[in-house]
Amino acid sequence: MAFESDHPDVFAQMALFQPSAIQPVMEIVDFTDRRHHAILRYLSSCQSVTSRKLVGRRMGLLLWDAGQTGHTPLIGAAILASPRFSQRLRDGSFGWEPDYPRTSRNFDEAARAVRLAGLARMMQLAVACALPPYNLLSGAWLAALAPFTAVGQEAFRRAVRNEPDPDLAAVVTTTGKGVSGAPFRGHRLVQLSNRSIEAAPGSEGDVYARVKPGEGSATLRAYFDGLASTTTKRLACDLLGIEEGSISETDPDRAMAFALKKLGIDRSVFAGNEMGIHVGMLGRETRQHLSAGTPRPTNKRPRLSWETVVAVWTKKFLPVSTGAPETATQASLAEHNRARRKKHDDACAYPQSKVKLSHLLAEHSSRTADESATASGRSELTSGP
Structure with missing residues (x-):
């Protein structure tokens, strides 16, 4: 791929890579920058389920590793766009009335206003992914939290330049391969905020909560x-x-x-597999304001500390740091430590030859050649003298 040869500095150098040295820093995407545009296109190709074309407002957050020796590789990114105007399960979770064209007798001006006010404070997470070897360290899990930080809020402010009171209150995402996805599970607010931020009702203490179809309601499926x-x-x-x-x-x-x-x-x-819709929010009152179409008070707009988020994330593959105290029980501590060690070791052992996406093309070509050779051999055997 041309991108890989044009931007070799984006990729980790495995001979120098050290998980203990990782220092994630965020950079707001400039959609007019050619390099940023190329990076976003490449990352979109890295997802196993490709995202739709970004429409309306756009914001992005690149995550770089500033701690590695001799280079600053890209960990991954979160790329967001305007939410869909109508999405049945999402709308139902906020209690929004179905929307009708203005020419319909069912059109409701007040319901439309509530919807527009809620959508103005919401973004759709189209891409949350990580490059190797950071994908083995739950890098996409980290990227999914980036929009809820102060830098994420600044990126949103730039995306809605004409909005007098920009406030990113919710992030919606769709999981294409199943009802859930690893990047949107296990963001425990108790840990991420040091108990300073309450979780939204129904989220079971997490940042993201899956919107489940109601009784008798059709499930969302991939087609x-x-x-x-x-x-x-x-x-x-x-x-x-x-x-x-x-x-x-x-x-x-x-x-x-x-x-x-x-x-x-x-x-x-x-129809294929069932898909999932997840809504990420911070704060007990956020859902209530989105449901009513009212702005959150300025003192009720919690943000995550990036330093704390990183400290919690590194617990997945490093010994516990002072920034994020141990949460495992004594009974499960040994199992947690084994899982951390495995992630750490798997990332360190990741081969340089597989860091870039193009290795999949080489493997596919090799498999195709082998299959052709095998088929040719069978043909010769069956067509002998």
Whole structure:
């Protein structure tokens, strides 16, 4: 990849890497900077589930490791954009009424105003990921907390330049491979705030809480209709007698929709795994204000201390520091220490050849060549004299 050769300083040098030396520092993304733009594109490719195109407001936080000898590699990043205007499970969790067009008789001006006020204080976390070897040290878990810090608030202020009272009160994210994801679990506010910040109701003491479908409510699922091949869509056009080329390339699924309807097949045939929606908030009263569309009082806008967050994070792979006292019980302490040691050792042993994403392309090419050779060998055996 061109990015990897153009920006080698982004990647960890494993011969010099020391987990005990890690010092995460944040940098606010400048979306007009070509280097930052290239980094964000690369990180988006690193996610196993790609994110949608960023729309509306945008903010990003790059996490750099300033503690390594001779270089400052990138740990990872949190990239956020405007939240979706409507999202059934999220909206229901805040008690927002369904939204209707102004031309509808069901349109409610007051309900629309509440929604707009809440969305103005909310962002959608599109990317929270970490590069090797920091991914082995729960680097994405750290990135998911970055928006809740003072630097995160400053990034939000820059993203909403015309907002007279910017306040990032909530972060929403969707997990595409299941109902939950490791970056959004186990952010215990008791530890992260030294008991100075209360958790939102229903979060069970965590920063992020999964929004669960109500009784009788449909679950949110991933859909794979977008993976239908061009050939399949062309056949769908033929099936319906649609002249090829009459369907706009900007709406490639239209032909499939027609074909499925003609055949009496429901779109659920493309339904995949259940997905999860998670909402991150700080403070007991935050949900109440978002539900009502009212601003939080200036003295009720808690932020996490980055130093404390880092101290809690490093407990996952280093001995306990003074900044984050031990929380494991005596009975589980030995198990916790073994888990820390394993993460530490796995990160240190990570091969330099696999730090960059391009190694996956090389492995894929190698597997393809091996499979071709095997197939050729079988063909020779079955077509012998």
